[in-house]
Amino acid sequence: MRILLHRADGNTGPWIEDFARHLPEARVEVWSEEHSQGPYDYAVVWSPPQAMLAQLAQVKAIFLTGAGVDALMRYNDEIPAHIPVIRLEDAGMAAQMAEYVSYAVLRYFRRLDEYEAQSRAGVWQPLAQHERADFSVGVLGMGVLGSRVLEALKTFGFPLRGWSRGPKQMDGVECFHGMDGLDAFLRGSRVLVCMLPLTPETSNLLDRSNMSKLPAGAYLINVARGAHVAEPDLLTLIKSGHISAATLDVFRNEPLPQQHPFWQEPRITITPHISALTLRGESIAQMADKIRALGAGQSVAGVVDRSKGY
Numbered sequence: 001m002r003i004l005l006h007r008a009d010g011n012t013g014p015w016i017e018d019f020a021r022h023l024p025e026a027r028v029e030v031w032s033e034e035h036s037q038g039p040y041d042y043a044v045v046w047s048p049p050q051a052m053l054a055q056l057a058q059v060k061a062i063f064l065t066g067a068g069v070d071a072l073m074r075y076n077d078e079i080p081a082h083i084p085v086i087r088l089e090d091a092g093m094a095a096q097m098a099e100y101v102s103y104a105v106l107r108y109f110r111r112l113d114e115y116e117a118q119s120r121a122g123v124w125q126p127l128a129q130h131e132r133a134d135f136s137v138g139v140l141g142m143g144v145l146g147s148r149v150l151e152a153l154k155t156f157g158f159p160l161r162g163w164s165r166g167p168k169q170m171d172g173v174e175c176f177h178g179m180d181g182l183d184a185f186l187r188g189s190r191v192l193v194c195m196l197p198l199t200p201e202t203s204n205l206l207d208r209s210n211m212s213k214l215p216a217g218a219y220l221i222n223v224a225r226g227a228h229v230a231e232p233d234l235l236t237l238i239k240s241g242h243i244s245a246a247t248l249d250v251f252r253n254e255p256l257p258q259q260h261p262f263w264q265e266p267r268i269t270i271t272p273h274i275s276a277l278t279l280r281g282e283s284i285a286q287m288a289d290k291i292r293a294l295g296a297g298q299s300v301a302g303v304v305d306r307s308k309g310y
Protein backbone atom coordinates (compact mmCIF):
# COMPACT_ATOMS: atom_id res chain seq x y z
CA MET A 1 0.00 0.00 0.00
CA ARG A 2 1.40 3.39 -0.99
CA ILE A 3 0.48 6.60 0.82
CA LEU A 4 1.41 10.01 -0.51
CA LEU A 5 2.05 12.56 2.25
CA HIS A 6 2.20 16.35 2.01
CA ARG A 7 3.01 18.61 4.96
CA ALA A 8 3.26 22.34 4.37
CA ASP A 9 5.70 22.65 7.30
CA GLY A 10 8.00 20.04 5.74
CA ASN A 11 8.20 18.20 9.06
CA THR A 12 7.41 14.79 7.60
CA GLY A 13 9.79 12.55 9.57
CA PRO A 14 7.60 12.09 12.67
CA TRP A 15 4.56 11.44 10.45
CA ILE A 16 6.38 8.67 8.60
CA GLU A 17 7.49 7.14 11.91
CA ASP A 18 3.99 7.24 13.39
CA PHE A 19 2.48 5.73 10.23
CA ALA A 20 5.06 2.93 10.42
CA ARG A 21 3.84 2.23 13.96
CA HIS A 22 0.11 2.36 13.27
CA LEU A 23 0.04 0.98 9.71
CA PRO A 24 3.23 -1.03 9.12
CA GLU A 25 1.92 -2.42 5.83
CA ALA A 26 1.96 1.08 4.27
CA ARG A 27 4.84 2.74 2.47
CA VAL A 28 4.56 6.48 3.10
CA GLU A 29 6.23 8.73 0.53
CA VAL A 30 6.62 12.48 0.84
CA TRP A 31 5.18 14.32 -2.15
CA SER A 32 7.57 16.10 -4.45
CA GLU A 33 6.70 17.63 -7.79
CA GLU A 34 9.73 16.05 -9.48
CA HIS A 35 9.85 12.60 -7.92
CA SER A 36 6.36 11.38 -6.97
CA GLN A 37 5.31 8.60 -9.34
CA GLY A 38 1.72 7.42 -8.89
CA PRO A 39 -0.61 5.81 -8.63
CA TYR A 40 -0.85 5.93 -4.85
CA ASP A 41 -3.56 4.27 -2.78
CA TYR A 42 -4.18 7.13 -0.38
CA ALA A 43 -3.12 10.73 0.08
CA VAL A 44 -2.68 12.49 3.43
CA VAL A 45 -2.84 16.27 3.07
CA TRP A 46 -4.34 19.41 4.51
CA SER A 47 -3.73 22.26 2.10
CA PRO A 48 -2.01 20.62 -0.87
CA PRO A 49 -0.25 22.58 -3.59
CA GLN A 50 -1.98 22.82 -6.96
CA ALA A 51 0.82 20.76 -8.53
CA MET A 52 -0.26 17.77 -6.39
CA LEU A 53 -3.75 17.61 -7.89
CA ALA A 54 -2.82 15.18 -10.68
CA GLN A 55 -1.78 12.63 -8.02
CA LEU A 56 -4.80 13.38 -5.80
CA ALA A 57 -7.12 12.68 -8.73
CA GLN A 58 -5.96 9.03 -8.81
CA VAL A 59 -6.09 7.88 -5.18
CA LYS A 60 -8.74 5.71 -3.53
CA ALA A 61 -9.35 8.30 -0.80
CA ILE A 62 -7.90 11.59 0.43
CA PHE A 63 -7.34 11.94 4.17
CA LEU A 64 -7.18 15.42 5.68
CA THR A 65 -5.05 16.17 8.71
CA GLY A 66 -7.59 18.65 10.06
CA ALA A 67 -11.29 18.86 10.93
CA GLY A 68 -11.89 21.80 8.58
CA VAL A 69 -11.94 21.00 4.89
CA ASP A 70 -12.03 24.46 3.30
CA ALA A 71 -8.36 24.38 2.27
CA LEU A 72 -9.06 21.37 0.03
CA MET A 73 -12.55 22.40 -1.08
CA ARG A 74 -11.11 25.16 -3.24
CA TYR A 75 -10.04 22.26 -5.53
CA ASN A 76 -13.41 20.53 -5.31
CA ASP A 77 -14.09 20.67 -9.05
CA GLU A 78 -10.69 19.24 -9.91
CA ILE A 79 -10.92 16.17 -7.68
CA PRO A 80 -13.14 13.47 -9.21
CA ALA A 81 -16.45 13.17 -7.35
CA HIS A 82 -16.04 9.44 -6.66
CA ILE A 83 -12.92 9.98 -4.49
CA PRO A 84 -13.93 10.23 -0.86
CA VAL A 85 -12.43 13.09 1.13
CA ILE A 86 -12.17 12.07 4.77
CA ARG A 87 -11.58 14.61 7.52
CA LEU A 88 -10.46 14.18 11.12
CA GLU A 89 -13.26 13.65 13.59
CA ASP A 90 -12.24 14.87 17.01
CA ALA A 91 -8.90 13.00 17.19
CA GLY A 92 -8.11 14.94 20.37
CA MET A 93 -9.33 18.30 19.08
CA ALA A 94 -12.68 18.35 20.89
CA ALA A 95 -11.08 18.34 24.34
CA GLN A 96 -8.78 21.19 23.30
CA MET A 97 -11.74 23.21 22.00
CA ALA A 98 -13.66 22.54 25.22
CA GLU A 99 -10.72 23.90 27.23
CA TYR A 100 -10.16 26.95 25.05
CA VAL A 101 -13.81 28.01 24.79
CA SER A 102 -14.63 27.30 28.45
CA TYR A 103 -11.64 29.39 29.49
CA ALA A 104 -12.65 32.29 27.22
CA VAL A 105 -16.28 32.23 28.40
CA LEU A 106 -15.30 32.08 32.07
CA ARG A 107 -12.75 34.84 31.59
CA TYR A 108 -15.51 37.16 30.38
CA PHE A 109 -18.11 35.92 32.88
CA ARG A 110 -15.77 36.57 35.83
CA ARG A 111 -14.51 39.80 34.17
CA LEU A 112 -10.96 38.50 34.39
CA ASP A 113 -10.07 40.39 31.19
CA GLU A 114 -10.90 43.61 33.04
CA TYR A 115 -9.08 42.50 36.19
CA GLU A 116 -6.02 41.72 34.03
CA ALA A 117 -6.07 45.34 32.80
CA GLN A 118 -6.64 46.64 36.34
CA SER A 119 -3.79 44.50 37.60
CA ARG A 120 -1.39 45.96 35.02
CA ALA A 121 -2.53 49.46 36.00
CA GLY A 122 -2.17 48.81 39.75
CA VAL A 123 -5.91 49.23 40.37
CA TRP A 124 -7.69 47.40 43.25
CA GLN A 125 -11.36 47.69 42.36
CA PRO A 126 -13.98 44.93 42.65
CA LEU A 127 -16.42 45.02 39.70
CA ALA A 128 -20.09 44.07 39.67
CA GLN A 129 -20.56 40.37 38.85
CA HIS A 130 -22.39 39.30 35.70
CA GLU A 131 -25.62 37.42 36.32
CA ARG A 132 -25.32 33.78 35.27
CA ALA A 133 -28.89 33.73 33.95
CA ASP A 134 -28.05 36.70 31.66
CA PHE A 135 -24.89 35.07 30.39
CA SER A 136 -26.32 32.86 27.65
CA VAL A 137 -23.77 31.17 25.42
CA GLY A 138 -24.71 30.45 21.81
CA VAL A 139 -22.59 28.07 19.76
CA LEU A 140 -22.74 28.36 15.97
CA GLY A 141 -22.17 24.81 14.70
CA MET A 142 -23.22 21.77 16.74
CA GLY A 143 -20.97 19.25 15.05
CA VAL A 144 -18.24 17.08 16.54
CA LEU A 145 -16.45 20.04 18.12
CA GLY A 146 -19.40 22.38 18.82
CA SER A 147 -21.42 19.72 20.62
CA ARG A 148 -18.43 18.81 22.80
CA VAL A 149 -18.00 22.47 23.74
CA LEU A 150 -21.69 22.70 24.67
CA GLU A 151 -21.32 19.58 26.84
CA ALA A 152 -18.33 21.13 28.60
CA LEU A 153 -20.19 24.41 29.19
CA LYS A 154 -23.09 22.61 30.90
CA THR A 155 -20.95 22.34 34.03
CA PHE A 156 -21.18 26.09 34.61
CA GLY A 157 -24.93 26.53 34.42
CA PHE A 158 -25.11 29.19 31.70
CA PRO A 159 -28.22 29.18 29.49
CA LEU A 160 -27.00 27.35 26.37
CA ARG A 161 -28.11 27.54 22.76
CA GLY A 162 -26.88 26.00 19.56
CA TRP A 163 -27.34 26.63 15.84
CA SER A 164 -26.95 24.05 13.11
CA ARG A 165 -27.95 23.56 9.51
CA GLY A 166 -30.53 20.86 10.13
CA PRO A 167 -32.74 20.41 13.22
CA LYS A 168 -31.06 18.97 16.31
CA GLN A 169 -31.90 18.07 19.86
CA MET A 170 -29.50 18.25 22.76
CA ASP A 171 -30.38 17.99 26.44
CA GLY A 172 -30.01 21.32 28.22
CA VAL A 173 -29.45 23.27 24.99
CA GLU A 174 -32.01 25.40 23.18
CA CYS A 175 -31.57 24.42 19.54
CA PHE A 176 -32.06 26.59 16.45
CA HIS A 177 -31.38 25.76 12.83
CA GLY A 178 -31.17 27.19 9.36
CA MET A 179 -31.25 30.80 8.23
CA ASP A 180 -34.84 31.06 9.54
CA GLY A 181 -33.59 30.28 13.04
CA LEU A 182 -30.54 32.54 12.99
CA ASP A 183 -32.09 35.82 14.14
CA ALA A 184 -33.73 34.37 17.23
CA PHE A 185 -30.54 32.48 18.02
CA LEU A 186 -28.36 35.61 17.77
CA ARG A 187 -30.76 37.87 19.69
CA GLY A 188 -30.52 35.62 22.74
CA SER A 189 -26.77 34.86 22.71
CA ARG A 190 -24.80 37.06 25.09
CA VAL A 191 -21.65 35.13 24.19
CA LEU A 192 -21.36 33.96 20.60
CA VAL A 193 -18.97 31.11 19.84
CA CYS A 194 -18.29 30.39 16.18
CA MET A 195 -17.51 26.73 15.47
CA LEU A 196 -18.81 26.49 11.90
CA PRO A 197 -17.10 25.06 8.84
CA LEU A 198 -16.20 27.67 6.25
CA THR A 199 -18.52 27.22 3.27
CA PRO A 200 -20.10 29.62 0.77
CA GLU A 201 -23.12 29.75 3.13
CA THR A 202 -21.16 30.58 6.27
CA SER A 203 -18.50 32.90 4.84
CA ASN A 204 -19.01 36.45 6.21
CA LEU A 205 -21.94 35.24 8.29
CA LEU A 206 -20.78 37.45 11.15
CA ASP A 207 -21.16 40.79 9.41
CA ARG A 208 -22.39 44.04 10.89
CA SER A 209 -26.04 43.18 10.37
CA ASN A 210 -25.87 39.80 12.11
CA MET A 211 -23.50 40.86 14.90
CA SER A 212 -25.78 43.85 15.63
CA LYS A 213 -28.52 41.37 16.52
CA LEU A 214 -26.52 40.15 19.51
CA PRO A 215 -27.57 41.67 22.85
CA ALA A 216 -25.76 44.89 23.77
CA GLY A 217 -22.50 44.10 25.53
CA ALA A 218 -22.10 40.74 23.80
CA TYR A 219 -18.85 38.80 23.49
CA LEU A 220 -17.50 36.97 20.45
CA ILE A 221 -15.26 33.92 20.46
CA ASN A 222 -14.15 32.75 17.01
CA VAL A 223 -12.34 29.42 16.80
CA ALA A 224 -13.59 28.44 13.34
CA ARG A 225 -12.19 30.42 10.40
CA GLY A 226 -11.29 34.09 9.97
CA ALA A 227 -13.53 34.50 6.94
CA HIS A 228 -16.64 33.91 9.05
CA VAL A 229 -16.18 37.41 10.50
CA ALA A 230 -16.26 40.71 8.63
CA GLU A 231 -13.24 42.12 10.44
CA PRO A 232 -13.90 45.88 9.96
CA ASP A 233 -17.51 45.35 11.16
CA LEU A 234 -16.28 43.67 14.32
CA LEU A 235 -13.95 46.59 15.04
CA THR A 236 -16.79 49.07 14.53
CA LEU A 237 -19.07 47.15 16.91
CA ILE A 238 -16.34 46.85 19.53
CA LYS A 239 -15.56 50.57 19.34
CA SER A 240 -19.26 51.39 19.70
CA GLY A 241 -19.46 49.12 22.77
CA HIS A 242 -22.16 46.91 21.25
CA ILE A 243 -19.63 44.08 21.46
CA SER A 244 -17.71 44.21 24.74
CA ALA A 245 -14.76 42.08 23.71
CA ALA A 246 -13.67 39.28 21.40
CA THR A 247 -11.33 36.32 21.58
CA LEU A 248 -10.09 35.40 18.12
CA ASP A 249 -8.01 32.37 17.22
CA VAL A 250 -8.43 32.60 13.44
CA PHE A 251 -8.06 35.39 10.89
CA ARG A 252 -8.47 36.05 7.19
CA ASN A 253 -4.73 36.43 6.83
CA GLU A 254 -2.55 34.24 9.02
CA PRO A 255 -0.20 35.09 10.59
CA LEU A 256 -2.19 38.22 11.41
CA PRO A 257 -0.17 41.05 9.78
CA GLN A 258 1.65 43.32 12.23
CA GLN A 259 -0.17 46.41 10.90
CA HIS A 260 -3.62 44.85 11.43
CA PRO A 261 -5.78 47.09 13.68
CA PHE A 262 -6.82 44.11 15.84
CA TRP A 263 -3.38 44.21 17.48
CA GLN A 264 -4.07 47.75 18.73
CA GLU A 265 -7.50 46.96 20.21
CA PRO A 266 -7.15 45.92 23.87
CA ARG A 267 -10.62 44.38 23.89
CA ILE A 268 -9.53 41.84 21.29
CA THR A 269 -7.57 38.84 22.52
CA ILE A 270 -5.54 37.18 19.77
CA THR A 271 -4.17 33.64 19.71
CA PRO A 272 -2.27 32.18 16.74
CA HIS A 273 -4.68 29.46 15.50
CA ILE A 274 -3.99 27.11 18.40
CA SER A 275 -7.44 26.46 19.85
CA ALA A 276 -7.33 22.83 18.66
CA LEU A 277 -4.10 21.52 17.20
CA THR A 278 -3.84 18.36 15.12
CA LEU A 279 -2.41 15.71 17.43
CA ARG A 280 -0.25 13.58 15.18
CA GLY A 281 -0.45 10.26 17.03
CA GLU A 282 -4.23 10.32 17.53
CA SER A 283 -4.80 11.54 13.98
CA ILE A 284 -2.68 8.83 12.40
CA ALA A 285 -4.33 6.17 14.58
CA GLN A 286 -7.74 7.36 13.31
CA MET A 287 -6.58 7.40 9.68
CA ALA A 288 -5.00 3.94 10.00
CA ASP A 289 -8.26 2.48 11.37
CA LYS A 290 -10.19 4.01 8.49
CA ILE A 291 -7.70 2.83 5.86
CA ARG A 292 -8.05 -0.71 7.23
CA ALA A 293 -11.85 -0.41 7.18
CA LEU A 294 -11.84 0.84 3.59
CA GLY A 295 -9.51 -2.02 2.65
CA ALA A 296 -12.04 -4.44 4.13
CA GLY A 297 -14.79 -2.88 2.03
CA GLN A 298 -16.45 -1.16 4.99
CA SER A 299 -17.78 2.39 5.04
CA VAL A 300 -16.15 4.96 7.29
CA ALA A 301 -17.36 8.09 9.08
CA GLY A 302 -16.01 11.56 8.44
CA VAL A 303 -16.53 11.54 4.67
CA VAL A 304 -17.04 15.13 3.55
CA ASP A 305 -20.31 15.92 1.80
CA ARG A 306 -18.72 17.79 -1.05
CA SER A 307 -22.03 19.29 -2.19
CA LYS A 308 -22.38 21.01 1.22
CA GLY A 309 -18.66 21.76 1.57
CA TYR A 310 -18.18 20.17 5.00
Ligand code: NDP
Pocket residue numbers: 066067068069089090093140141142143144145146163164165166167178179195196197198199201202223224225249250273274275276277310
Ligand atom coordinates in the same frame (compact mmCIF):
# COMPACT_ATOMS: atom_id res chain seq x y z
P1 NDP B 1 -18.69 19.30 11.86
O1 NDP B 1 -18.79 19.10 10.39
O2 NDP B 1 -18.75 18.11 12.75
O3 NDP B 1 -19.83 20.31 12.35
C1 NDP B 1 -20.21 21.41 11.62
C2 NDP B 1 -21.46 22.01 12.25
O4 NDP B 1 -21.75 23.24 11.58
C3 NDP B 1 -22.69 21.14 12.10
O5 NDP B 1 -23.48 21.18 13.27
C4 NDP B 1 -23.43 21.77 10.92
O6 NDP B 1 -24.83 21.58 10.93
C5 NDP B 1 -23.11 23.22 11.14
N1 NDP B 1 -23.27 23.98 9.89
C6 NDP B 1 -22.59 23.83 8.73
N2 NDP B 1 -23.07 24.68 7.79
C7 NDP B 1 -24.07 25.36 8.38
C8 NDP B 1 -24.96 26.35 7.92
N3 NDP B 1 -24.92 26.82 6.67
N4 NDP B 1 -25.88 26.81 8.80
C9 NDP B 1 -25.95 26.34 10.05
N5 NDP B 1 -25.13 25.39 10.55
C10 NDP B 1 -24.20 24.91 9.71
O7 NDP B 1 -17.32 20.11 12.09
P2 NDP B 1 -16.39 20.11 13.38
O8 NDP B 1 -17.23 20.36 14.57
O9 NDP B 1 -15.50 18.92 13.39
O10 NDP B 1 -15.45 21.37 13.05
C11 NDP B 1 -16.02 22.66 12.92
C12 NDP B 1 -15.01 23.65 12.39
O11 NDP B 1 -14.05 23.99 13.40
C13 NDP B 1 -14.12 23.17 11.25
O12 NDP B 1 -14.80 23.19 10.01
C14 NDP B 1 -12.97 24.16 11.29
O13 NDP B 1 -13.26 25.27 10.48
C15 NDP B 1 -12.93 24.59 12.75
N6 NDP B 1 -11.70 24.14 13.41
C16 NDP B 1 -10.83 25.08 13.89
C17 NDP B 1 -9.67 24.70 14.53
C18 NDP B 1 -8.75 25.71 15.14
O14 NDP B 1 -7.69 25.36 15.67
N7 NDP B 1 -9.09 26.99 15.16
C19 NDP B 1 -9.31 23.28 14.69
C20 NDP B 1 -10.31 22.38 14.19
C21 NDP B 1 -11.45 22.81 13.56
P3 NDP B 1 -25.49 20.12 10.78
O15 NDP B 1 -25.21 19.42 12.09
O16 NDP B 1 -26.93 20.38 10.59
O17 NDP B 1 -24.81 19.47 9.61
